[in-house]
Amino acid sequence: MQEFLCRDKTMKQLRSIEKFMAIQKQIMSMVESEVPTIIIPAGTCGKASGATELIRIAQREILSRNLQEKIHLRITGCHGFCEMEPSVLIEPAGTFYPKVDAKAILRIIDALLNDEIVEDILYVDLETGQRIEKQNDISFFRHQTRLLLAQNEKIDPLDVYDYLKIGGYSAFVQMLSHGNPNQVIQEVKKSGLRGRGGAGFPTGMKWEFLARQANGKGKYLVCNADEGDPGAYMDRSLLEGNPHSIIEGMMIGAYATGADQGVLYVRAEYPLAIKHLTNALNQSRKLGLLGDSILGTGFDFDIRLVKGAGAFVCGEETALIRSIEGKMGEPRQRPPFPVQKGIEGKPTLINNVETWANIPIILRTSAREYASIGSGNNGTKIFSLVGKIRNTGLVEVPMGTPIKEIIYGIGGGQTGKTAIKAVQTGGPSGGCIPAELFDLSIGYESLAEAGSIMGSGGMIVMDENTCMIDVAKYFMNFLKNESCGKCFACRKGTQRMYELLDDISAGRGTIEHLSLLEELAYVLKDVAMCGLGQTAPNPILSTLKYFREEYIEHIENKRCPAGVCKELISFSINENCTGCGACKNVCPKSAINGDKKQRHVISQDMCSRCGACRSICKFDAVDVN
Amino acid sequence: MITVTINGLDVTVEEGTTILEAARFMGFPIPTLCHKEGLTPYGACRLCVVEIGEEPKSKLVSSCTYPVEDGLKVRTASVRVVNARKMIIELLLASCPQSKIIQDLASAHGVRQQRFKQEHEDCILCGLCVRMCSEQMMAKAIGFRGRGEDRSIGTPFDIQSDVCRLCGGCMYVCPACQLRCTYNEPDKAICNACANLAPPCLSKEQFSDMMCYMDPCVACEIK
Numbered sequence: 001m002q003e004f005l006c007r008d009k010t011m012k013q014l015r016s017i018e019k020f021m022a023i024q025k026q027i028m029s030m031v032e033s034e035v036p037t038i039i040i041p042a043g044t045c046g047k048a049s050g051a052t053e054l055i056r057i058a059q060r061e062i063l064s065r066n067l068q069e070k071i072h073l074r075i076t077g078c079h080g081f082c083e084m085e086p087s088v089l090i091e092p093a094g095t096f097y098p099k100v101d102a103k104a105i106l107r108i109i110d111a112l113l114n115d116e117i118v119e120d121i122l123y124v125d126l127e128t129g130q131r132i133e134k135q136n137d138i139s140f141f142r143h144q145t146r147l148l149l150a151q152n153e154k155i156d157p158l159d160v161y162d163y164l165k166i167g168g169y170s171a172f173v174q175m176l177s178h179g180n181p182n183q184v185i186q187e188v189k190k191s192g193l194r195g196r197g198g199a200g201f202p203t204g205m206k207w208e209f210l211a212r213q214a215n216g217k218g219k220y221l222v223c224n225a226d227e228g229d230p231g232a233y234m235d236r237s238l239l240e241g242n243p244h245s246i247i248e249g250m251m252i253g254a255y256a257t258g259a260d261q262g263v264l265y266v267r268a269e270y271p272l273a274i275k276h277l278t279n280a281l282n283q284s285r286k287l288g289l290l291g292d293s294i295l296g297t298g299f300d301f302d303i304r305l306v307k308g309a310g311a312f313v314c315g316e317e318t319a320l321i322r323s324i325e326g327k328m329g330e331p332r333q334r335p336p337f338p339v340q341k342g343i344e345g346k347p348t349l350i351n352n353v354e355t356w357a358n359i360p361i362i363l364r365t366s367a368r369e370y371a372s373i374g375s376g377n378n379g380t381k382i383f384s385l386v387g388k389i390r391n392t393g394l395v396e397v398p399m400g401t402p403i404k405e406i407i408y409g410i411g412g413g414q415t416g417k418t419a420i421k422a423v424q425t426g427g428p429s430g431g432c433i434p435a436e437l438f439d440l441s442i443g444y445e446s447l448a449e450a451g452s453i454m455g456s457g458g459m460i461v462m463d464e465n466t467c468m469i470d471v472a473k474y475f476m477n478f479l480k481n482e483s484c485g486k487c488f489a490c491r492k493g494t495q496r497m498y499e500l501l502d503d504i505s506a507g508r509g510t511i512e513h514l515s516l517l518e519e520l521a522y523v524l525k526d527v528a529m530c531g532l533g534q535t536a537p538n539p540i541l542s543t544l545k546y547f548r549e550e551y552i553e554h555i556e557n558k559r560c561p562a563g564v565c566k567e568l569i570s571f572s573i574n575e576n577c578t579g580c581g582a583c584k585n586v587c588p589k590s591a592i593n594g595d596k597k598q599r600h601v602i603s604q605d606m607c608s609r610c611g612a613c614r615s616i617c618k619f620d621a622v623d624v625n
Numbered sequence: 626m627i628t629v630t631i632n633g634l635d636v637t638v639e640e641g642t643t644i645l646e647a648a649r650f651m652g653f654p655i656p657t658l659c660h661k662e663g664l665t666p667y668g669a670c671r672l673c674v675v676e677i678g679e680e681p682k683s684k685l686v687s688s689c690t691y692p693v694e695d696g697l698k699v700r701t702a703s704v705r706v707v708n709a710r711k712m713i714i715e716l717l718l719a720s721c722p723q724s725k726i727i728q729d730l731a732s733a734h735g736v737r738q739q740r741f742k743q744e745h746e747d748c749i750l751c752g753l754c755v756r757m758c759s760e761q762m763m764a765k766a767i768g769f770r771g772r773g774e775d776r777s778i779g780t781p782f783d784i785q786s787d788v789c790r791l792c793g794g795c796m797y798v799c800p801a802c803q804l805r806c807t808y809n810e811p812d813k814a815i816c817n818a819c820a821n822l823a824p825p826c827l828s829k830e831q832f833s834d835m836m837c838y839m840d841p842c843v844a845c846e847i848k
Contacts, residue, residue, distance in 0.1 A: 311772065328769065333668050333690045485750060485769075485776035489671045492716045495774060496741050516740050523712040526685045526705055527671050 013288035015296040017177050020169070020289075027165050032092070035072055036112045039089040039153060043078030043240045044272050045233070051086040054105050061109055071112055077152045077241020077276075080382075080394035081140055084123070089135060089153060096135035098123045126390060126412050140391045143409045145373065147380050148357055149396045152241035157276045160283040163244040169289060171363035172251050176297055184256035185211060188359065190367035192378035197224060197315075197352030198426065198455040199531075200377075200444035206349060209339045210257040213347035219259040220348040221250050221303075223356050224320060225266040225273070228312035229427030230478060232458035234382040235353035237394055239266065239273035242357065243280035247303065249356030251289070252363060254301040257349065262303035263324055268310060277305055312482035316530050317350045319484065330486045331530035352456070354382060375400030376443040381454070383442075385411050387461035388420065397442070404438035407461060418463040422546070426455025428475040429535035431542025432468070451542040453535070467564035468547040469554055473501040475539040483532060490533030493524040497540060504551065506567040507558040514551060518544060563624035566609040573600050573613075576621035583613035583622065629697040644688035644699055645673055653701045656710065656730055658717075658800055659751035660689045664760055667752050671713050672730070676700045685709060707734075715739040720746045726800040747801055750776055754795035764788045767795065 014020045038058060042051040058073055074091075081087060084098035088108060095117055097108060104121050111118045122131040123138055132138050155162035163169070175184055189204025210219060223246055227235040238246065250262045264281075266274050281303060284290040292300050306324050313319050314329035321343050323329040342348020358379060362370045371378045377399035383406065385395050390412035397406060403423065407413065414420045422432040431452035433440065440446055444454050462471065480494040500517045503509045521537035521544075528534045544551060553559050560568040573583070579597040584590075591607045594600030602613070614622040628637045631648050638647045643666065648655050658670035666689035674685040677699050685705060700706065714734055717727045719741035727749075731737075752769070755778060759765045766789035770777055780786045 313772075333687060335692060335694075481773050483773045485771070485773045486667075486752075487669050487671055488716070488749060488751070489713060491750070491773060491776065492720060496716065496719070499742060512740070520712060523709050527674055527709040527713065529668060529671070529687065 011283070011286045013286065015288060017173055017295050017297065020173050020295055024164050024167075024170060024173075027161060028167070030165075033072075034092070035070065036093065037072040037074050037091045038108070038112070039074045039076055039091060041077065041079045041085065041087060041089070041152070041241075042075050043237055044270075045078055045082045046085045046087075047272070049082075049085040050101075053102065054086050054088070054100060057102055057105050058109065061106060067109070067113070071109060074156055076155065077157050078237035078394065079153055080144075080146075080149050080237065080396070081391070082393040083391050084393075093117075094134040094136060096123055096133070096138060097121055140393070140395075140410055140412070143405065144396050145380050145398050146396045147361055147373075148238065148242075148245075148354070148382060149394065151245065152237065155242060157241055157243055158279055160244060160280065160287060163242070167364055168244050168360070169248055171360045172248050172255070172289075173295065175252060175255060175363065176295065176299065181211070181256045181258070184252060184363065187363060187367045188256070191362045191370040192367075193355065193358055193362060193370070194377060194444060195352055196354035196358070196381060196457070198429070198453060200454060203351065203355055206339065206351070207253065207257050209337075210259065210347055210349040213258075213339065215258045218261065218344075218346045219257065220343045220346055221253050221257070221259040221262045222320065222324070222343070222348060222350040223250060223262070223264045223353060224315060224317070224350050225264060225270070225353050226308050226312075226315035226320065227267060227270075227353070227456065228315045228482070229429075229456050229458045231386045231460050232384050232427055232456045234384050234394055234457050236270055236273055237382075238353055238357050239270065240276050243273075243277045244284070245357045245360055246277075246353055247280055247284055247290070249359035250303060251294075251301060252359050253349070253351070253356070255299060259349065260300055262301065263343070264303055264305045265308060265314075265320055265324060266305060267308040269308075274305065274307065281305065311484070312478075313484045313530075313532055316532060318530070320350065321348060328484075330484045331532075333529055354457075374398040376441060376446065381442065381457055383457045383459045385459050385461070387423075387459075388415055388418070388463040388466070389413070389461040390415050399443055400441045402439055402441050403433060406442070406459070407438065411461070414463060418465050420461055420463050421466060422462045422468070424452075424460040424462065424471065424539075425458065426453040426538075427458045428478050429453060429531065429538055430455045430458075431538045432462070432471070432546065434546040451545050452538070465562050465564070467505075467560050467562035468543040468550050469501060469505050469560075470562075470564045472539045472543045473498065473505055476501055476536070479532065479536045483536075487529040487533060489524055490528045490530075490536065493520060493528070493533065494536050496520060497524075497537070501540070504554050505560070505565040507554065507565075509551075509555045511555055514555060569609055570604055570625050571602050571607060571609065571611070571613060572623050572625060573602060573621050574623050575599065576619045578619055578621070580619075582616050582618070586612045586616050588612065627693045627695050629693045629695075629699060631699045632701055638693055640693070642693050644675060644677075644686075644691045644693060644697075647693055648675070648688060648699070648701055655688055655701055656734070657689060658726070658730070658749075659753060661753055661757075661798060664753065664756040664798075666690045667756065670749075670751055672710060674706055674709055676703045676706050710734060711736050716741070717749065720744050721749050721801050724749075724801045748778060748799075749801055750778065751800060752778075753798040753800070754778060757794045757798045758789075762790070762792055762794050764790060764792075 040051055040055055055075055062071055086100055088097040088100045107118050122133055125132055135141050154166050185204055185207050188207055193203045194200040225235055225239055288295055291302050308314055311329050314323045316331050317338055318331040319329040324343055338348045338350055373379055380396050380398050382394055382396045386392050395410050420435055422434045424432045433450055433452055447454050476498040480498045483490050483494050485491040500513050521540050524537050525534055553561055558568055563569050577599040584592040589606045589608050591603045592600050626637050627640055628635055631651055636647050636651050645655055655673050657673045659667050668687040668690040673688045675688045676683050676685055677697055679698055711734055714731050714736045718731055718739040721727055755768055758767050766786040767778055767780055
């Protein structure tokens with residue numbers, strides 16, 4: 001938004017609804033220029049893959065050749081196709097360039113000046129081998145319904161006027177001018193939106209509970225941006241790429257429920273999100289959209305940012321409340337529920353980032369329109385598709401989409417030659433769904449019936465080279481370290497379950513260990529105080545349900561079929577070896593010996609089973625036994 | 626006044642009463658470890674769990690922290706509850722076998738063995754000492770630190786406390802150090818019959834530090 005530059009000095013506070021609507025009308029009626037815009041996604045994932053350098057080169061090129069009138073540059077948050085980052089999107093043409101490097105960005109700029117595209121760096125379709133020019137034709141994007149993620153492409157997260165241009169804050173202001181908070185709650189109820197943090201509690205109902213609590217003594221709204229699940233980063237992309245959507249959601253929520261204070265609890269490990277949120281909050285305050293007497297209506301609401309301190313358990317709502325109060329994050333039993341007694345004993349409503357981000361969309365369109373998306377459950381959900389999958393990234397699909405569509409249609413299926421075995425949903429509180437059940441449609445109930453949970457939306461794809469005991473052990477290790485330790489069952493339970501899994505994976509397990517593990521898992525589900533402990537056994541129980549034979553193989557035959565558990569495997573070099581020496585160079589223990597062009601040999605005593613030799617060998621000469 | 630149904634019997638109590646208090650009022654036995662009258666309930670040991678609600682939506686909750694609700698249906702010794710209690714006791718024995726209180730619990734609930742790797746810890750982190758110090762003695766000298774495996778109880782930064790009045794309240798309420806089995810193989814001694822009722826450490830002259838759970842317990846001879 002070159003014209004409405006966000007120089008804070010020139011931002012005047014808007015003191016009436018009419019003034020806001022006038023400014024928004026002015027911004028939205030500005031004609032879309034035909035000037036091409038280079039859009040570079042620079043969320044944390046983009047930066048990690050080199051977007052910062054691309055941005056620097058592009059800016060320098062445009063400035064030094066005085067191209068500001070001919071080419072615009074927009075730095076945005078994450079678009080979701082993380083596998084292909086650093087990527088570049090061209091508007092209005094819709095051209096997509098994957099894995100752009102320093103040379104390529106210069107070629108793109110030159111091509112744009114001549115109204116051309118750079119054919120040889122376009123995306124190559126995995127199935128057909130054809131080059132595809134437009135982003136919307138690429139199967140990764142085509143099969144998604146990008147209600148939320150598409151907005152990330154259109155705005156610079158550091159510029160509130162960009163958000164206004166796509167209709168931001170119009171829902172909030174509309175609602176303010178109608179003056180009917182209860183109608184807003186009914187609309188949210190009608191939309192069928194359920195909590196996107198994982199538990200799936202109907203959002204409208206929660207809002208109604210809070211609204212019913214008496215006003216006047218203080219009510220809190222909280223955005224839970226702790227996102228602790230390993231492999232989940234959907235919330236991060238929304239916080240970094242479209243911070244105002246969450247702020248608007250909370251403002252709507254505050255007006256509808258009578259809350260007067262908001263808290264954004266963001267995990268400290270998201271510095272870019274914190275930076276963008278702080279900037280967004282400041283801009284909203286400057287504009288008069290947050291603070292005392294918003295837009296001169298007498299409605300007071302402000303939001304403060306609270307940083308987490310590195311504890312997964314603080315994503316649990318009662319522990320979150322304690323953390324906000326400045327105490328050690330420990331859950332407590334409910335009742336009383338946070339809506340009755342939360343922060344400092346006051347009624348508190350806690351919703352997840354994605355839930356808040358959906359609110360402006362619902363109110364900008366309509367509950368009915370939102371409810372028409374998805375089958376089974378309403379609306380869309382963003383999933384982080386990671387692991388052994390070709391197209392790693394964030395995907396937004398309607399509820400009810402079959403898993404196989406996400407994994408094959410959007411995800412592109414397996415990497416390399418190993419078949420996909422299962423997908424873990426819901427992070428450490430979830431379970432795995434085996435490949436035979438990939439016809440299952442995504443939904444809160446459908447996943448729970450299969451022994452997993454929706455969770456925050458993490459989807460970790462596993463193939464034949466993944467050992468399910470190793471997976472269970474990984475999650476149990478995570479939970480053991482993250483357990484707050486207050487309740488004896490979870491603290492000791494996670495420790496003991498990890499101990500048993502460690503024994504089994506090392507070949508020291510007996511069949512009695514397995515039944516003890518199962519017994520302990522079922523008891524912990526029942527008896528733990530909070531969600532962390534209650535769902536901690538899920539990875540074990542679901543892997544036992546679908547992959548019991550792997551456990552038996554480890555116990556009875558002391559064998560790891562996937563070739564992962566270090567104590568049970570050994571590496572050896574077969575006759576494919578050409579003697580290139582690559583493995584010898586990479587071995588951290590110097591356990592490989594051999595002359596050039598001679599078959600190399602691994603010394604079993606020194607080998608630490610790290611697998612580096614196998615990864616680097618180009619001739620398939622390293623076997624796992 | 627609120628009426629709840631415990632094990633099929635109706636009982637009417639004042640609002641704010643916990644299920645544990647209501648059940649004990651009726652004479653139903655519910656074991657506890659981290660609960661003590663006079664201290665706020667904590668809900669950490671999970672021994673006092675009871676089953677509330679009706680199938681298929683019933684769940685286990687700690688009765689010491691759950692306030693009574695009108696119409697609530699409670700069962701204090703259902704199959705799920707008994708299985709859970711036995712497993713918790715097994716886990717307790719696996720950590721702290723030399724505590725007579727834990728041994729007596731095991732004996733009372735028919736737990737004759739524990740199947741995990743044996744550990745000998747001095748503290749089960751029930752928090753009774755912390756609450757005793759904070760709520761009854763108003764000193765707040767000790768508290769929890771750390772998370773999960775690294776959780777422990779002690780003074781801030783392990784510095785000698787200047788608010789601790791050496792009252793011994795923490796030791797008085799501690800289930801692990803109150804009564805110690807001095808049989809030389811406590812993991813095998815679940816007997817509920819030991820006549821040893823004095824903690825062996827107090828009889829030693831050089832024992833001057835009242836907060837024994839903070840160090841590896843040097844007074845106790847059990848390894």
